[in-house]
Amino acid sequence: MPSAAAPTVEPLAEERRRRLAGESLTYAEVGASTDDLPLGYGHVDRARLIGHGAERFAAAAERVLGWGVQTGAGLRVRAERPRVGRGDLVEVGFGVGGLRMWSPCRVVSVVDEPGRRGFAYGTLPGHPESGEEAFFVNRDAHDQVWLRVRAFSRPGTLWSRLGSPAVRLVQARVTDRYLCALD
Template identity: 55%
Template sequence: MTAATLTYSEVGATLADEMPAGYHHVERRVRVGRGDADFAALAEGVMRWEIQRGAGLTVRAGADRAAVGVDITCGARVGPVRIPVPCRVVAVLDEPDRKGFAYGTLPGHPERGEEAFWAEKAADGEVWFVVRAFSRPGTWWSKLGAPFARLMQKQVTNRYMRAGQRLVA
């Protein structure tokens, strides 16, 4: 992975305590289950791009699993137009009670920033699906359509959350 090809400089910041200033921030979490089996199912789905597929995006990835340096291009449909959203995995979480990854935007993505997805098992056994992101417009047309882009981001994030819930249902 070469940071020079990413379209932003704050690599890994979705996994930090505070995300960088100057970006729109998204932080969502939803309880999806309880116990080791639910945690394992969610974590496996997250690592195998099932959140993106479950959100209705097409997925073209350089590997079956998320790993640092793997490129993934999701296809988002806006009416009859399919917009490619190329990203690169910049970090992987592989902790006993937290598993997932973060990917950052590459040239051609309409936004600049990063998005992270992970499964988390709390001390009480509750299993949570978490999405954190920071972004800002990366093209002239996404700047012009910023309110629409925010609405689309909200809709896709809602679909991510539902996909996470379905992975353990």
Template identity: 55%
Template sequence: MKLTDLAGKSLTYTEVGATAGALPAGYHHVSKSAVIGRGRERFERAGNDGTRWGMLRGAGLRVEATTAVAEVGAEVLVHLGPVVAPCRVVYVVDEQDRRGFAYGTLPGHAEAGEELFLVRYDPATDLVHAEVRAFSRHATWWSRLGAPLTSAIQRAVTDRYLRAL
């Protein structure tokens, strides 16, 4: 699969943007965060790295994307060993104290759903948080068959995302 194969493909779920609010029923939900430092400078650095696919790359995944910085419509191939996960950025967060993006799954992904990668600064405590929110369900026969393994891999990769920045 190549990046050029993704153009024009539809997302594999209907609840586009739902990681920004209440996660939809009928999916497995993930909502994890970790403190990754202190101060505005740390937030700026982590936010900058995060929007350049930093949580993914820092977790040991190989990323091919149509843009160097996450932007709505950017297409992404995430490689975890032999598994390739095609996605498209569905929204970007660029606020004073929050930065990140969410992408949704495209045909060929083992799961159907959306994942948000966010860095948040809390001025009251001076703490910087990395956050991951997602909803997904199995989209292929092999991910359903290997559900215990694919779920364990998903949990491990999520933890690595939080340590990546």
């Protein structure tokens, strides 16, 4: 369940930004979370109705583009900017206190269309998984507003490969939290 007082976005430390800026994404199928999910990965494609109308769409889109899905799900975020931008570096933290695992990513796309807004980020070295995750707010022809999460991933480290069943359960739980983050 999302935290009542979701954490704010913290600035990404300059030394981390410099180190991550030189890193390449850990997968080849850049942008595929917004299109056909590629073979050879585990897939997530889930959506949840979050409201109706233009105001709800605009408010939800602003939250998504301000890292609100992540912070609303109770995750910590260290980002270059408080609002998502293509090419931005981000670290998403999962866990508690000193037991927090930071997962580095780069924003690979930002979508700003009349009925669809959101972004996708891809994994960088140091992330336990290899792949991409996208977060979109869609407004359909019936004026319904949906939050959609799409992802593809596979283990990116030895420990995530060895713990794959547990990692998949954690991913499913985090996706549930993402889908409730804008409530």
